[in-house]
Amino acid sequence: MNRVCWWLIVHLCILPVRGRKSGAKYEQIWTEEGSPFTIAHEKLVHGLSAAFAEGGYGDVVVRHAMSYSDPSIQSAFKDLAGEGCSHVVVLPLYPQSAHSTTGSVHDGVERAVKKTGWKGTYDFIDNYHDNPMYIKALAASIKHAGFDPESDDQLLLSFHSIPLKDIEAGDTYELQTGASSLQIASELGIDRKRWTIGYQCRFDKGREWLSPYTTEVLARWAEAREGRVFFVCPGFAVDCLETIYDIGAELKPFYEEKAREAGNPIGDGDFVYVPCLDRSKAHAKVLFDVTIPYVKERIDG
Template identity: 60%
Template sequence: MSELKTVGVLLVNTGTPDAPKPRAVRKYLARFLSDPRICPMPKVPWWFILHLCILPKRGRVSAKKYAKIWTRDGSPFTIVHEKLMRGLQAQYDAEKAPVIVRVAMDYSKPFVADKLAELQSLGCDRVVVLPLYPQSALSTTGSVKDHVRHALEKLNWNVDTCIIDNYHDNPTYIRAIAASIKHAGFDVDSNDKLLFSYHSIPLNDVEQGDTYELQTGASSLLIASELGLDRVRWTIGYQCRFDKSRKWVSPYTKDVLKRLAEHSDARLFMVCPNFAVDCLETLYDIDYEFKPMYFDDMIEAGRTVDEDCFHYVPCLDKSKAHVQVLYSVLEPYVMEK
């Protein structure tokens, strides 16, 4: 039997500013919004619009939002990823598997290139990259693929590399999301409603072959089926539209919330299955924007408001269930066939 090769597992997500300060946020957003897969127009005019119009305002506004979710130990996004990495590493260590786990970000430290260089220095024979986007998109998983390819070329490292495209229908993932919904208090035997809210993408990406929308629908159906829900108990919305100059995948979450506030007297549970870890779009947007908006719409519709009307289901974050999801997704790839 041949000796097992050392496998480097690289978990990759979007990133976070170094601090909840305008300068740090501008620096982070500049990297993110300069990605060719993100920017909505040719590079030169976009550079001027981005640096002269968007970043000065967004840096200030977003810094205030980040300050609301920042912890004493730093970015919650960074903290959770580090704990998730250690949890997955512990799983492999317990099995004495020759696997080294690292975490990297597309647009902030630790960068993909730096962590690949570390895996190279540690003598990895193979690399398995897992973008932490259960539903892949050209603008997310596609960007990870770009950064990995460029980093490997720069390192001149011709290593056997596999990039996992998505895990939207992985059974362990589906069961974990369903269990988290139940754990949040959702009663499958009541009239509770469930809103799946996903990050939106430009319709132009869909027209160019992006299957993200199909994956979000498939994940929602599988999770609802795992819970035993019929179709009238759940719906889908899309949040985080970046600009109004382009058409984006809809219906928008804010519109779905308004409709539910006006026409449903059931408790509402909102879950965001495409976010592996809670971030600004969940920690801030839901508590400070969507929830108050929903309550205002309820009042306008003449409904009585109380805290039990709306529940957010947290992401899997650093939970043991999340570690098991990632282990399950990686299992077919980490050991040499």
């Protein structure tokens, strides 16, 4: 679309409407600390910094940045330059890369490099969807939430959907979500009948989006009612509006309603949301494991 037309649509139509809707939802998930999304990232910075220090790389400076909020990617590069850094390792917190997520971060980094006059170099980590520690951490979090591999518990791995047009253009996101899911199921030791993939958070209904949609899976499972449902979002590094609000206020009630309609009312413990790795020490260790090869290459030789 013409850049001027797109800018007008975004700023006059999309952002005002989505801003009001998101603001109303954020009021319901806000904490005493502030935005759970922001706080989690700040905690991760401290956790990852500590992991580097414990690993003998205490000189590594860790900062976080946002694509559409503060601190911005540009401000992060300025800050790192002020700290005397000559090389940056950029890790988008999207385990599975997509044109619309990781790709947009890459564009943002390139703009920041140009606008700040960054003189150093940088590495860009495209994804970590099959990192062994990431897989093990997710499997452990699922078990910690109460999932029993020896029971009839069912596992729904729900990812953010993307337009099919992106996949047709070469986006490998679907392949990566599938690979992550297979490895998580393998780590848990469960067969294919016990788990499935769903896609949530369609931006609009004017395009074809990657499916099956999470709501379709939940409706089918509500009718069948074969066991407890454990809902996990492997593609979300940190809990956010799409997990805290959408699952608790929309998807769980949707599942409960469909179960009642099918004559299969459920109890309080029959739908379990497994939190993201979020601010946990396990998550900091995952990010350390993903980034340390790039750090070692620059520092050790």
